[in-house]
Amino acid sequence: MDRRSFLRTSALGGTAAAAASTLAAPAYAQGKRTLTFVTTWGRGLAGVHDAVMYYADNVTAMTDGQLIIDVKAAGELVGAFEVFDAVTSGQADMYHGADYYFVGQHPGYGFFTAVPFGMTAQEIVNWYYQDGGKELHDELGQIFGLKSFLAGNTGAQSGGWFAKEIKGPEDFVGLKFRMPGLGGKALGKLGASVQNLPGSEVYQALASGAIDGTEWIGPWADEKAGFQEITKIYYTAGFHEPGAALSVAFNRDVFDSLTPAQQKICEEAAAAAHQWNLSLFLANNSAALVHDENLGDPLYKKIYDSAMASMKKSSAWIKLSDGAYTRQRDRVLGG
Structure with missing residues (x-):
């Protein structure tokens, strides 16, 4: 029995199941349907939340407004790391996030974002669309009652921001560092105290000293997050995410209830979001890196502007x- 069947037949059904079915009831108005779209991203987070809005807007436009995507940023309906359970249970219809946040559900999810020394952005789409990755994503999703598609990519990510210079492996011992996924597990092997924080909470944790360092995405998104205001030690090459893919995942019953045309639109909009999002990050990173290298000098900024x-x-x-x-x-x- 797979997890989906278990959840349906469990003795925990009763009142909880009735509540879940109420939450999952689709919203219809004048022939239009509203889908609740939860995300792992804080509203406005550069690049990642842009991918959410690009996808949502395209689905609504391509269905002539028949599917309205109601975006709920992290914390607006459920917490960032609660979106997986919210969609599998029917509390929400779909989520957008980095699937490596959910390696605790199944370690295979790491490969649909990034693994250390893994695939670049181009390599992951080659695998996904030409070498069976998409079918494996679907097979994995079936266990949890999900229908998933790649729907974003950050490109190669940076090594991160540090309160002090890293001169050798021994400097990771006891270091409180934010890094999700299998990359974080690798740093844990070096003795780091690895933290898994939602993106919207990272700035405050770094500023307060709750963590000693963090990786986030890359120069552009990191600059927008403001990490250069806290520390000037920035390593631009990371081993952990050479091409981090993002995903959209539907509750499978919700997806199956869509018309074939709507299903295809949701699938193709995800592919478009992946390529558009990758170009967004890559087009902005170089200019942001120049800023990041010199932002500590007010005269430089004056001259540059x-x-x-x-x-x-x-x-x-x-x-x-x-x-x-x-x-x-x-x-x-x-x-």
């Missing part, structure tokens, strides 16, 4: 005046 503003003001004319010249110069000189 002035130069960028001037460049934007001048660029329209320069493209016309200098462009023709430099193209011919390069042709003549062989540049």
Whole structure:
């Protein structure tokens, strides 16, 4: 008997099952259906919450408004790490998150986000769409009554922010460090005290000294989170998440109740969200890294802002005046 069947037939049914079925009742209004979409992300978290909204908006648009996705950020309906149970129980219809948060449910979930020294962003989509990964994601989801799709990717993640420089493996002993998934388990083997905190709680934990360091995502999302305000020690290469995928997962009964067209829209919107989200992170990381390296210097920021503003003001004319010249110069000189 799989977990889904067990939950249906358990002696714990009774009042609890009745309450769950009430929560799971789909909301319909004038032929439209509202799906409750919980997430592991705080509202507005750069990149990850953007993926949620991109997916939700596309599903609603492509179904001509027949499916309305009601987004609940972490803490608005359930906590960040409670979304898995909320969807499997029927309290919510679907979730968006990093599936490696749920390796306690099954260690296989780690591979659908990232594992240490694992796949890059391109490699994970190759596996997912061409070498059986998608089918395995579905097989894993069946155990828990879920229908899952990749729906985001951060690209390669950074090593993280530290209160003190790391000079050797011994520096991890006793270090209170936030790192989820199998990467955190690896640091635990080195003696670190690994913390698994939702993204919306990391800044305060780092600022208060509750943790000595954290990884989050990469330069752009980290800058938006404000970690550079707390510590200046930042390692840009991480072993733990070389291409971290994000997922959307439906309660399987909810997904099965959708029309075939709606099911396909939900699936294809997830694939689009994956590629769009990856491009969002990669397009913003380089500029943010330059900021992060120099934000401690107020004069640098003043110079940078002035130069960028001037460049934007001048660029329209320069493209016309200098462009023709430099193209011919390069042709003549062989540049």
